[in-house]
Amino acid sequence: MPKFLKNAVGKVNTTLGFFTLTVVLFWLKTYIAYKTEFTLGVKGAVQEFLLILNPFPTAIVLLGIALYFRGRLKYWLLMTLDAIQTTWLFANILYYREFSDFMSAGVIKSSGAASNNLGTSLGQIIHWTDFLVYADVLLLILLLAFKVIRIDPRPFKVRYAATLTMIGVALFAVDLGMSEHDRSDLLTRTFDNNYIVKYLGLNTYAGYSFYQTEKESATRAQASSSDMKSVLAYLKKNQADENIKYFGKAKGKNVFVIHLESFQQFMIDYKSDGKEVTPTLNKFYHDKHTLSFDNFYHQVAQGKTSDAEMMMENSLFGLPTGSAMTQYGTSNTFQAAPAILAQKGYTTAAFHGDVASFWNRDNAYKSWGYNYFFYSAYYKEKANYTIGYGLKDKIFFKDSVKYIEQLPQPFYAKLITLTNHYPYTLDKENQTIAKTKTGDSTVDGYVQTARYLDQSFAEFVSYLKKAGLYKNSMLVLYGDHYGISNNHRSAIAQLLGKKSVNNADLAQFQKVPFMIHADGIEGGVNHTYGGEIDALPTIFDLLGIKNKGYVQFGTDLLSKDHNQTVAFRNGDFVSPQYTKVGSTVYDTKTSQKLENMTAKQKETIKQMQNHVTTQLSLSDRVIQGDLLRFYTPKGFKKVNVADYSYKVNKTLESLKDVQAQKKTSLLHQRKGKTSEGLYKTDAPELTDDSSSESSSSSSAE
Template sequence: MPKFIKNTVGKVNTTLGFFTLTVVLFWLKTYIAYQHEFTLGVKGTVQQFLLILNPFPTAIVLLGIALYFRGRLRYWLLMIIDTLQTTWLFANILYYREFSDFMSAGVIKSSGAASNNLGTSLGQIIHATDFLVYADVVLLILLLVFKVIRIDPRPFKIRYAATMTMIGVALFAVDLGMSEHDRSDLLTRTFDNNYIVKYLGLNTYAGYSFYQTEKESATRAQASSSDMKSVLAYLKKNQAGENVKYFGKAKGKNVFVIHLESFQQFLIDYKVDGKEVTPNLNKFYHDKSTLSFDNFYHQVAQGKTSDAEMMMENSLFGLPTGSAMTQYGTSNTFQAAPAILAQKGYTTAAFHGDVASFWNRDNAYKSWGYDYFFYSSYYKEKADYKIGYGLKDKIFFKDSVKYLEKLPQPFYAKLITLTNHYPYPLDKQNVSIQKTTTGDSTVDGYVQTAHYLDQAFAEFVSYLKKAGLYKNSMIVLYGDHYGISNNHRAAIAQLLGKKSITNFDLAQFQKVPFMIHSEGIKGGVNHTYGGEIDALPTIFDLLGIKNKGYIQFGTDLLSSKHDQTVAFRNGDFVSPTYTKLGSTVYNSKTGKKLTDMTDTQKKTVKQMQNHVTTELSLSDRVIQGDLLRFYTPKGFKKVNKSDYNYKVTKTLKSLKELQKEKKTSVLSKNKGKSTVDLYQTDAPELSDSSSSSSSSSK
């Protein structure tokens, strides 16, 4: 036997040597799985390093448990723990292949690996090569059984075992610290399970998932049907009713909800060097058939975009910390807009140029009752097609048409834009307006991506008109949250043309656009105060759907009884009369602090604060206690999440079959001829495409 091999075998014959070999082999197969079985979106040197590092800490700690035992038991415990970790890896490889997500504790607790019909399709998704993840375990066991590697009978000192545990913990601390530096609020504001695995590893994700599930289960277990009494009593007392002048004015029409990423109200009619930043949105905003709201505020917290979606489609607030969509989107019962509309004859679909798992959309959308979800896997992807978090808006809108034209009408379609997202990068070929000159590099590019979004929107509207969709659709636009945070006070002051700004100014800066366009309605700029929580009841009013009976914390902005006190997620509020930020109260008309308030003013502010606190806490109770499982509105059929599957092959097959069953889609009405060629875009990335031509949107 060569000396090198002999020395190597000699080292492996020691407890520490065998332990090290087991750890390294487990790390190797995990890293290979990361690269070939999962789509983790690793970018840059830091993330690559963390991907290499993250299997080690938990493997060392978990396998290190065996080191505290003696003799043969130590070795067989190593193999048992190694097998358990490998089984978790194996299960996630299969689950990810089917659902593009990792197994959660909630999935395991509710129905195990068979959740979402995984069990019935196991034979179709499993590959013979998947079992290679067990190769190292089998090899090590055989080497032990046939005594190629001999069991070291000597006691392994406790201090050595403790040292290995400490090394594992120290490596985890390094991993967590570097991860938080690269992606802040990684665990407190969870974006995507892929992020946790990418940064902290599959084993850490398992622990995090079980912690979150147990925490949620405890709250859920304590809830009962009687908790709904206070919610129903509050909603009955605060019911606003509909506006008879507008009720049903858009009944039966298609609904487009266009999500304007990070888009703030100040951009409307804003100019840079005399040039409008958003000329097309400005025109839409001032159209005679557009209801525009200039005192509409975002109400998001840590969940940002996901909070906005939660409010827009459920009229439930996001959570004080974290994201309701990621924490409760999979397990909770919802009565969301897509499900309500689907039960009234609408086809419902969401479009997004990012991965399906971000903000847990692929699971939350099933809970909300979306028939279809078109995400990054449905779109052609090239390096220059993407920027930041996904597809550039012009390409996204254009490539969505091939699916949009196949949806039976009436439909409810949500399109989520991405390009106008922090930190607002835009390649030179797409820049067509100058930056602002505040000197803040984060802020100054904001108008360029907003201008690009504006152009993309114009191209989409042009298509809707050519395809015959514009007149028979209600088009809803909203900004999801701020684009420029309050940390950029000096830059904000310059943008607003002020020498300095107050906290009151910053509160007003949280306004986002909300516009509803439908041919035949009387439009105009409405000064009513409201927020994202009020969007759904307002949309339902125009569609002729009474929201009485639904658990919605917003009220119709068009109703004369709408409460204009707008709650911020932290408990502050704005209204036409008073604005309360922390302990300071401002006169909303003048922006001045109220230092010597009368007893009447104090009483009014206190009542407003109680109202805000109550609605926020009741909304939290609904989500955290999953209270909607105890209550079903009259005529509403509970959503069955297993009815939905967003895999590409199944969706495309379903759309093909629908063209035969229903003849109401744009494609069917056009006798099978696609309308994709009607779409005109000046996107330079598509300049070689025959379907692209110069657009008049600029």
């Protein structure tokens, strides 16, 4: 035997050597799985380094438990711990292949529908090569059994074992610190399980998942049906009747909900260097058939976009910390707009040019009752087709048409744009307006991506008109949250044409657009104060759906009974008269701080604060206690998540079947002739592709 091999075997025959070999082999197979089995979206050197690093800390700590034991026991315990971690890896490889997500503690604890019936499809998704993850475990056991590697019977000193544990903990601290620096609020906001695995590793994700599930289970277990009494009493006291003038004006129409990413109200009619930034949206805003609300506020917290979706489709607030969609979207009972409308004859679908698992959409949308969810897997992907968080808006809208035309009418379709997203970068060939010159690099690109969003919407509207969908649809546009945070005070002041801004100005800066357009609606700019929590009751009013009986914490913006005190998630509020930020109250119209308030003013502020606090706390109680499981509105059928699948092949088959049954889709009306040719876009990426294809065809000829 060569000398170097002899030395290597000699080192492996020690406890430390065998432990090191086990850790390295576990790291290697985990890293290979990261690269080959999961789609983690690693970008840049830092994320690649963290992906390499993250299997080590927990492997060292967990496998190191065996080192505190003596003799043969420590070896067999080491193998057992290795096998357990490997089984977790193996299970996630299978689960991810089917659901594009990682197994959660909730899935493990549940069965049947909650576990997505994984067992029934194992035979179809499992590959013989999957068992190779156990190869190192089996090899090490055989090497020990046949004494190729000899067990070191000497006690491993506790201080050495403790040192290795501390090394594992230190490596985890480095991993967590670098991860938080690269992606702030990683654990508190919980964007996506892929992010946690990418940054912190599969074992850390397991621990985090179990912690979250146990915390949620404890809160859920303490809740009872009696908790709904205070919720229903509040809703009865604060309900607002529908507006007779508008009730049912859009009944039977298709509904398009266009999610304007990070788009703020101040951009409407805004000019940069004398040029309108968003001419199409401006025209739409002022259309005689568009109801536009100029005092409409986002009400999100850490959940950002997911909070906005929660409010828009459930009239429930997001949580004070984290994201309700990611924490409760899988397990909770919901009575969301897609389910309500589906039970009233609508086909419901969501469109998004990112991965299905972001914000836990693939699970939350099932709980909300979406018939279909079209995400990145449904769209053609090329390197220059995406930017930031997903598909560029022009390409996204155009490529959504082939699915929209297949939806039986009437339908409810939500399209989530992405390009107007922090840090507001756009490739040069798509830039059609100069940056602003505030000197803030984050802010100055905002007008460029906003202009691109405006152009994308213009192309989509043009298609809807040509296809005959525009007249038969109600279009709802809303900005989900701020695009420019309050940390950019100097730049905000410049954009608003002010020398400086105070907290009251910043509260007003939280306005986002809310527009509802349909032929037959008497439009105009409505000055009513409201927020995202009020969107769903307003939409239902126009569709002729009575809100009474549903648990919705907002009220119809068109109702004379609507309460105009708008709650922010942190307990602050704004109203036509007063704006409260922290302990300071301002006059809303003048933005001046109110000094020496009268007793009457103080009492009014107190009542407003009580209303806001009650509204927020009761909404939290509904979500955290899963209280809707105790209450079902009359005529509503509880959603069964097992009825939904967003796998591409199943969705496409379902679309064919449902079109044949209902025969109301645009494609059916066109006798099977696609409407894709009606869509015109100047997206340079698609123009380049068309030129390349034409060149290829010419060459072939």
